[in-house]
Amino acid sequence: MWAAYEAGDVSRAEEIAEQLVAGSPDDHDTWFQTGLLAKVEGRWELCAERSERAVPLLTPRGRRSYRGEHPSAWNAGIAATVLERWADARRAWDVAGVGVDLGEGDGPIEADLGLAPVRLNPEERPPTAPGGGASAVVWTRRLSPAHGRVVSIPFAETGHRYGDLVAHDGAPSGTRTLDGRKVPVFDALRLIEASTTPAWEVSVEGAGPADVEALADAVLDAGLGFDDWGGVRVLCAECSAGDPDRRGSHRHEDPPAGSGRLVIAGERDVATALTAAWSEQRPHVVAGPPEPIRD
Numbered sequence: 237m238w239a240a241y242e243a244g245d246v247s248r249a250e251e252i253a254e255q256l257v258a259g260s261p262d263d264h265d266t267w268f269q270t271g272l273l274a275k276v277e278g279r280w281e282l283c284a285e286r287s288e289r290a291v292p293l294l295t296p297r298g299r300r301s302y303r304g305e306h307p308s309a310w311n312a313g314i315a316a317t318v319l320e321r322w323a324d325a326r327r328a329w330d331v332a333g334v335g336v337d338l339g340e341g342d343g344p345i346e347a348d349l350g351l352a353p354v355r356l357n358p359e360e361r362p363p364t365a366p367g368g369g370a371s372a373v374v375w376t377r378r379l380s381p382a383h384g385r386v387v388s389i390p391f392a393e394t395g396h397r398y399g400d401l402v403a404h405d406g407a408p409s410g411t412r413t414l415d416g417r418k419v420p421v422f423d424a425l426r427l428i429e430a431s432t433t434p435a436w437e438v439s440v441e442g443a444g445p446a447d448v449e450a451l452a453d454a455v456l457d458a459g460l461g462f463d464d465w466g467g468v469r470v471l472c473a474e475c476s477a478g479d480p481d482r483r484g485s486h487r488h489e490d491p492p493a494g495s496g497r498l499v500i501a502g503e504r505d506v507a508t509a510l511t512a513a514w515s516e517q518r519p520h521v522v523a524g525p526p527e528p529i530r531d
Contacts, residue, residue, distance in 0.1 A: 264293035268308040284315035317382040318403045349378035353412040358423040369395030389463035398461040398501035399431030436526030440496035461501030
């Protein structure tokens with residue numbers, strides 16, 4: 237099955253998958269692997285069906301072979317999240333034993349699992365293609381084991397906005413540093429809910445780190461989003477999918493100090509007022525008017 241898929245013969249891979257589940261209807265690994273095939277193909281209904289069939293078939297002994305994890309329950313939870321079947325997702329996470337309170341009911345899961353980096357558009361495509369856009373790692377507020385809300389302000393080229401709700405994978409794809417510790421990066425799988433929050437770039441000269449922090453505090457206190465694009469580091473694909481800070485990683489130039497690309501997400505009049513009040517208190521700072529970063 238996998239040999240056919242890796243050779244690019246997806247239809248043959250699916251034929252073999254159907255033969256496998258027909259011949260081994262009570263085997264967990266068969267349903268899990270065929271569900272995994274549907275997952276990598278992006279066939280979420282089929283992934284959910286096969287993964288859910290696999291879940292009750294995993295024995296305690298079999299689970300030990302997966303180091304205590306329940307891979308089919310994870311895939312069932314991910315597929316249910318992508319399909320916005322929240323009750324199904326809750327059941328899958330309960331079986332998987334994620335160990336967090338996700339609430340009850342059929343509504344969206346809105347837990348607080350902290351910040352997590354997510355790679356938007358992991359398979360970079362032209363912005364005009366379905367799901368296309370530039371790849372970038374952004375920070376999200378994680379609401380469940382497989383989805384979160386974007387709290388960075390993405391570049392316009394990604395096709396995403398501050399506040400987007402995105403489903404993501406459960407398998408790590410690189411690391412980033414948060415408060416001195418390494419945290420896993422997850423690949424985005426689908427845009428669940430698109431944000432309409434506009435974002436504005438403010439060109440700034442003469443602002444030091446303390447000045448930028450003061451503006452960030454004012455913006456965040458007002459309930460808007462803030463980002464410093466001047467601090468963005470551009471990585472190659474290999475380093476982005478690994479640990480960019482690990483010894484032996486490729487050397488990527490740090491962004492120039494004080495490059496002055498500050499971005500605010502929210503209503504323009506509020507962003508303008510906050511920026512004006514901030515710069516008026518700092519004669520050494522020159523700030524231009526907020527300019528839209530995308531249509």
